[in-house]
Amino acid sequence: MLHITGKKLDLDAALKSLPVKPSQTLRRGTLLPALCPSRPAKRRLRSSLSIVASRADFDQPKKQVTDATRFLRKHTAGLRRVCRRSDVDDARLDFGIYKRDAFMQAEHFSLELIELMGKIGLSLEISLYNDPENQCAPT
Secondary structure, three states: OEEEEEOOOOHHHHHHHOOOOOOEEEOOOOEOOOOOOOOOOOEOOOEEEEEOOOOOOOOOHHHHHHHHHHHHHHHHHHHHHHHOOOOOOEEEEEEEEEOOOOOOOOOOOOHHHHHHHHHHOOEEEEEEEOOHHHOOOOO
16 A cells, blocks of 8 residues: 655645545544544544555555565556645555564565655555454454
């Protein structure tokens, strides 16, 4: 998932120059979902947009890397235009991956992917999730 955020991000202008349709847009100032009904609602401090770079599942990190590389290669110029805007505070490519039940876990990101991310202006994020199928049921 590719995320672009900015406190002063002009979402409408960014969307016009974006080469693909985002999967989600969030505007600064809109209310955040209440996590606790007894607390007052808060407003978003930043605008953001998210774009799907791979539809591979959390247990397919190699496919995520392959798909994301293909996606960035195809949309390099347009994504670079948006990510390098002065109102963008952060642009990152986030890989959602299941944690494995192993002594050690390593993921590999190809040189081509890293070079494309650098050209565009993206940082790398790896979000590790518990695999719901490997969770123990409460006793």
